[in-house]
Amino acid sequence: MTTRIPVRAERDYDVVVGTDLGEELLPLVGDRVRRVLLMHAAPLGAAAATLTQRLETAGYEVVAVEVPDGEDAKTAAMLTRCWDTLGEAAFGREDVIVGMGGGATTDLAGFVAATWLRGVRIIQIPTTLLAMVDAAVGGKTGINTAAGKNLVGAFHSPSSVLCDLGTLRTLPRPDLVAGLAEVIKCGFIADPEILAIVDRATAAVTDPTSDELAELVRRAIQVKADVVAADLRESHLREILNYGHTFGHAIEHTEHYRWRHGEAVSVGMVYVAELARLAGRLDADVVAQHRDLLGRVGLPLGYPGGRWSQLHEAMRRDKKTRGDRLRFVVLDGVAEPGRLEGPEPELLVEAYAAITLG
Incomplete structure (x- = not known):
């Protein structure tokens, strides 16, 4: 059973909950997009490759960025690397970021989207239980500093969230x-x-x-x-x-x-x-x-x-x-x-x- 839970924010969006949600992504990306920045956690390399192939077959130019697993992703150095990648790819306002991974990945991806060109679209694909019920929903984004957790960030709502319950079967x-x-x-x-x-x-x-x-x-x-x-x-x-x-x-x-x-x-x-x-x-x-x-x-x-x-x-x-x-x-x-x-x-x-x- 697929459920759509509406979230009312500065831009309303749906959280889609179900299994085998692969066909849901392409319509959400849309036909005005040329480039997709796919940010994914390191352990999800195979899933990212499959998703890249699907997007490229549909005609999108995909730039993949692998980020460290867990809180090691949420650093200023990683943020700068993502910005540099976006600049090199001439990533524009009409393009979209896809964040795939756990809570740290979705936090980072959301902050990248919030800050590039003062805000571009992001689709979140949380792959952990924590990310599904918390980090990927609600538009809170951020990174950590030496002083503490999530002290640097921004509110930036996603354009959609896809929670594929099938990914929980591979979760430790x-x-x-x-x-x-x-x-x-x-x-x-x-x-x-x-x-x-x-x-x-x-x-x-x-x-x-x-x-x-x-x-x-x-x-x-x-x-x-x-x-x-x-x-x-x-x-x-x-x-x-x-x-x-x-x-x-x-x-x-x-x-x-x-x-x-x-x-x-x-x-x-x-x-x-x-x-x-x-x-x-x-x-x-x-x-x-x-x-x-x-x-x-x-x-x-x-x-x-x-x-x-x-x-x-x-x-x-x-x-x-x-x-x-x-x-x-x-x-x-x-x-x-x-x-x-x-x-x-x-x-x-x-x-x-x-x-x-x-």
């Missing part, structure tokens, strides 16, 4: 499980049915061929589409999509991006749930629900001790921080997101102690 299990963190996040902030599906069909949701996982993908994308439509540029509501990300990004930065994003966000959600409990905002049973569901699908729930100073410094650079006041997305209950501003330092440390391993 740890990557699939890591992507479930963003799915479960959507359940806690907006759609309790996601949590119910994970609860009653835990084994099925880690099966890339299951109907349950396909349903979770559609539901998580719908959550993001609804939030983006209400707040494209993250002036208020869209911040809820960052649930668990302030502490999660701090882990990624401290670990030099050796942790998968979803693994870090999983721990970040447990941390902020504990913080909300300590602040009197969240009942202990909802904290236990975090630990239960995230743990059952195989996600981490804690982080080593002795690293508070590095984590705290990284959180101070978070985009949601205002001045010296840390701001966290928290829950007052399932599907009841809010903000916690400037929590007492003692609460921050106590929440860290609650998720410390060993």
